[in-house]
Amino acid sequence: MKQKYDVVVIGSGPGGLAAAIAAKRAGAHDVLIIERDVELGGILQQCIHNGFGVESLKRDLTGPGYAQRFINEAQALNVEVLLDSMVLEITPERHIIACGKEAGLVELDARAVVLAMGCRERTRAQIRIPGTRPAGVYTAGTAQRWVNIEGYMPGKRFVILGSGDIGMIMARRLTFEGATVERMLEIMPFITGLNRNYVQCLLDFNIPLQLSHTVKRVLGSKRVEAVEAVQVDERWQPIAGTEEIIPCDTLLLSVGLIPENELSRQMGVKIDPLTGGPYVDDGFQTGMPGVFAAGNVVHVYDLVDWVTEAGLIAGRSAAEFALGKRPHPSADEKTCRTKASENVRYVVPQRVNAEALTQRPVKLQLRVLHPIEEPVWVEARNGDDLIARQAERYARPGEMLSLDLPQKAYDAVRRAETLTVNVVRRRA
Amino acid sequence: MEQTDTLICITCPMGCSLAVVHEGQTVIQVTGNHCNRGPRYAQAELSDPRRMVATTVKVRGGSKRLLPVYTAAPFPKSRIFELLAVLRNLEVEAPVRADQVVLANALGTGIDVLASRDLS
Amino acid sequence: MRQYDVLIIGAGVIGCMIARWLSRYELRILLIEREADVGMGASSANSAIVHAGYDPPPGTLKAITNVRGNAMWDDLAGELNIPFDRRGDYVVAVGAEELPALEQLMEQGRRNGVPGMSLISGAEMLRREPNLNPLTSGALWAASGGLCDPFAVTIAAAENAVQNGVTLLTETAFEAFVPGGIQTNRGVFGCRWVINAAGLNADAVMHHAGVRPEFRITPRRGEYAVLDRAEITIRNVLFPVPSAKGKGILVTATVHGNAIVGPNAQDIDDKEDRATTAEGLDEIWRGAHKLIPALNPRHTIATFAGLRACGNARCQTTGVNYDHDFVIEIPKPGFINLGGIDSPGLTAAPAIAERVVDLLKDAGLELKPRRDWNPIRPAPPRFCNLSTAQKAELIRRDPRYGRVVCRCEMVTEGEIVAAIHSPVPARTYDALKRRTWLGTGRCLGAFDMPRVVDILARELGIPPTQVTKKGPGSEFLVRETKSWDEANTDSHSVGAYEAKV
Structure with a gap:
């Protein structure tokens, strides 16, 4: 570990990996990735399905396979890595405090920082599902981690709320592992994920989908015992008389993603209320000099290919800034x-x-x-x-x-x- | 007898809605596609539907309990659960390299199942 | 049969506080709790406010123990090392018609002996809390009001009691009185005194004892919403003018920085029904908007409902006409009976404990002070509150403090492990949540849950499939991913829920 780096990248998902690689390619000498998990790759490691890289690499890769290519390249370029470590604080002068079980408390300085913390999932509270608070209400991503990484099934009979890609892919994944998906509910009158996922995740396995439906409440005191589904009108209001109790032991929520900007806010980076991410310029520099942002931290992307592309631009810009070749945004x-x-x-x-x-x-x-x-x-x-x-x-x-x-x-x-x-x- | 069915092409994220006129497994006409992969998909879907399969297998002596794997090519759709049953009882030994063969010639299809990532 | 001097039924804030108060004497004390953790009933979900004491009618036990309890909180919080912030509270009048109520409250407070009250103008109130309804016409200020963490006080009191020799048994439910003791699901325990601190179920326990057959606890449900501190900061404790059903829907700061709004008040039948409802949430937002119109429901990070243990005991003081007073009495030898401890029970808890000690003393129980009694309950380190140098030092001593498990609330593995092995061990996810505040942030545990389940399994020496959210029946996971076959798929294990709904 050094005291000072040209570029420090926070997060090693597709955006962070691309940024680190691009920074190196653009001539930055010391580039460090700080990752909170015990390995590189971010959320890609739990997205074991295929469909990654179709646009940019013209290959149909799995999430871990896509990550592997960039991990290999980062390693070949001698990008330094601090794993199992969380950034606690970054000052506007780009002094970084992080800590990890093995790393201890780490303090270092960066000439340029790339924020690549990704996004988090919207929760039950944010979409307001009343009822009890039993075990068995999980976000799709949490369930995905359990099934694909930890090796445990979080339920037997699922209702999935939200027809985004993560929800549909989890419906298939759970079916593959012997669980039953009782129903997928979508509040919009159309599926919100890709058509191809509708075909190969729902239609292929006869998983029933109800559009213009949502969950009205959760039942069960210790573990979920059922959810009450209801049809909604054009203004998303429940239509009385359409309620249905669906017995299940798990409710999975796949109801949207929010850029993860706790750290950005803490350091004073201005956030666009429309995207939920920092205001950025063409080089993905935020309103704060020397602070760049890449990937889902800026706005929620639909395809990993564009996250990589944005990461490459942010990393290149960060290197240019670190080497004195890029102006302050305000100037x-x-x-x-x-x-x-x-x-x-x-x-x-x-x-x-x-x-x-x-x-x-x-x-x-x-x-x-x-x-x-x-x-x-x-x-x-x-x-x-x-x-x-x-x-x-x-x-x-x-x-x-x-x-x-x-x-x-x-x-x-x-x-x-x-x-x-x-x-x-x-x-x- | 000629029949028309609607298929959604899954070759790329666009997901074109294909109107497929066919007689049995023989495609006569495809409309609604935006590229030439559409008719190919329609023909395959009628005669021999296949899907990429990605799942996990148990791994011994590795840093993780599970290794993600995938089929090297689209796999016959009707035999997916058969394949999953085989993979469920498979256990591999770490270390594993990405794209290493985990199960060769799965179910005699000639399709290999490969590791998605390195795992030490 | 194991023999105790005092057996306390119920480890809510009242039972734990009594256990802690009695632990200073040479007594063999058993505290039993039917749930997997202490403080899971009425103590688990409330407004987290240490009330000044102007609300209860003068002469009631509520008024007396509220004001006395409030005065005891500085020492209590100091000794137990728990969050307590005496920042004062306001009752806010909106519109001229609500102004007279403030004067009545102030007068009531004066008669109850509440210190530090004053009436302030609407303009002054708006200066102190600019987000308030512009129609604010005035406010009652009570300097002795404060904020606390109801989980922390209950857990810390229980820990301090255990440190001082009290035996605590969780998942142990009262079943019946038997000669010389009580019957539980874990067998019979002999004792000289039984203390009924069963909260929502206090009526059942006293009926078993043949006491007050007319007494009933009505669960009064109150729903709350927690707001993201990143979106809105409320610095004050703001009550509306009270109504017949209680103190009304308030908007308040919390010791953890997130504002909360609530509660409504709905009398229900089911003592387990902590479900929130769409109608109830609408109601609390209407109430909150009356005080602060700009509050945005979309900034909600959690909703929850609590049950108050509303009793129907008549106040014993001559001339006081009040039918919902606390019960604190010895109705028959060997039995201390408590009941109807709803608000301000949390505030009053230390005063109630003190009163129970006096009752026992008066009844002739020999109370010999222990020489080694230690009133101080050491607080475990809270990583996010430390300076950088302190953090570095803590991680050097124990590297587990270097791994952040809950990123929203910055809770480390070290804090989690410490809570699992504390004097009142956290053995469930919710128990950890109440002790460390993990999973209470804006991601609601989506990030930490798999990690915490893993740590609980490791530390408790159980498979992850046995880790629960809040005790048996609330397991997070059902099996290992690969442990199934076609002959035994989950789709075959379809239960019959319909009959129960």
Whole structure:
């Protein structure tokens, strides 16, 4: 362990691993990853299913297999690693205090920090499911860790709330290990995960799915004994008379993810209420000089491929900062703001420095508010001026969209104070 | 007799909804696909549906209790539970390297089951 | 048959406090608790407030023990090393029509002997708590009100009692009185005195003893919501003007920094029914919004419900017309009877314990002080409250303090192991939660649960499948992942729940 590092990466999921690798490739000498688990890879290690890397690596890998490739590369590049250690505090001067069972209390300094803590799952309280508080109400991710890593089954008969990818993949996984998935309930009128997971996780195994349904309450005092399901109207309000008691011993919650920014908040990084993550620029630098953010800590991604891509950019930028080649975010007047506009929930990055376009195109990523099941334009405008647009076949809230600002947009971006980003029907 | 069924292509995350006109296992026409993997998927799904299978096996002497594994190629869908039963009773010895064969020629299909990761 | 001088039924805050108070004398004391841990009944879910004492009608046991108990809390908290913050409390009047109630309360408080009260203007109140309803018309300020951790006080009192020789048996339920003792699910225990501290079930115990056949405990359910301290900070203890059903729905700070809102008050039949309801949560939010309109229900990190043990005992003081007083009496030789200890029972606990000691003394039980009695219960280290240098030193001494298991509340493996092996051992997840505060943060244990189950299994020497959330029947896990076959899939083990709903 050294006292001072060029780049310290907090977290070793796909975002953190990519950031460390990119920092090394960009010339940073001393790069350290601090990981709270006993091994690298983050949540990928428990995502044992396939489907990772299809977009970027053109390979259909498992989560651990995807992680392995980046772990191998980080090791080959001599990235230092501090495992089984939690970061307790980071100061705005990037003094880091961490501790671990074997490491003891560790204090070190970083020229640049990359925050890559990932995200956490929304809980029962956040979606307000009343009832008792027995054993047997778990988030899907917790159950996944138990089944795939620890080797224990958290129940026999499951009801899963939420049709996101994690929920559907757990439905199949539990079926593989001999459990029964009694029902999957989804409050929205459509499945929120990918169609392919609907086919290969639910349809293949005849797992019943009810859309526009939610859990009204949990029953059972010591262990879950049943849940009461209910149909909801367009405003998600329970429809009286549609209640049904579903006997089960476990309720799994797969009801969304939230960027994990306790550490970012503690150090004073400003958080965008739309994404739940830090405001970042095109190099994923947060509002705090020398502090970068990568992956799900910035906003919740749909595919690991884009997390890796963002991590690579953040790591490269962090190395540039550490080597004195990247300006402070505040010092720069030429940044323009991006603004989520028509049918757009949020846009990342929130700031774009036109100078970045002298090097390479800048990718904006966004999520829509409402599904549009027909061809759309994803467009960025300065007032009425169209700066860039891209065609997509459809727009769904569960799948991110992206828009490349081309290098030729340099002048337009330089002149703009705000880029508004819209997703509109192509026909209109 | 000609029949039309709707299939959702699972080849990539897009998940195109395919209208498949077929006679028995013979595909006559596919619409709704956005690339040429769609018709291929439709044909396979009618004649010999297959899925990638990922699960875990017990591991002896390793830092973890379980080793994640996967099939080297999509596996016949109708035999997945048969495969899982074999894998459930399999125990491997650490250390293991990623992509090492854990079970060769599973159920005589010619498909190997491989380790997903290194495990020491 | 094992023989004791005093046998206490129920290890809630009252039973534990009495055990602790009696442990200073040379007595053989047995404290029995039917649940897997102490403090799991009425003591487990309440507003965590040490009340000043202006609420109970003058002359009632509630008023007397409240004010006396409140005054005892500084020493109590100091000796037991538990969180206690005497930051005062407010009763907030909204609109001019609520102002007269403040004066009545103040007058009642004066008659009860509550120190440090004053009336303040609406403008001043809004200055002190700017988030309050702009229609705030005034407030009663009581400087002696305070915040505590009801789990900590119950557990610490039990630990201190055990340190001083009291025997505590959990998962031991009272069944019947037998000659010279009581019958439990773990056999008969002989004793000279029985103390009924059975909380919600105090009526059943006294009926077994043939005492007060008309006495009934009505469980009065109160629902609460805990708010994320990262989203909103409430610095004060804010009560609305009270109603017939109690002190009303308050908004308060807690010693752990998260604000809580609640409780409502719903009389129910089932003494086990701690379920929250959609209607109840709506009700507490309406109440909370009356005081602080800007509170956002979306910042909720947990909801829970508690049961108050509401009694129907008439106040014994002549001229006082009150039908819900505490029962603290010796109705027959060898039997100390307590009942109806709802709010302000937590505040009053030390005063009630003191009174029980006096009753025993008056009844002729020889109370010989122990020379070696130690009132100090050492607090285990709380990692997140230490300075960096102290943290480093602690990890050097015991590396397990270096592993953070609960990231939201920063609880380490060292703290968990210490709690598992403490004088009143934490043997369940919830027991650890009450001692270390793990799993109470915004992820609700999603991160720590598998890790804590693992530690409990290791430290207790049991398989993870036997680790429970709150005692037998609440196991987290059902089997090992690979331990099944087609002939015995879980789908075959379908139970018949329908009949029970």
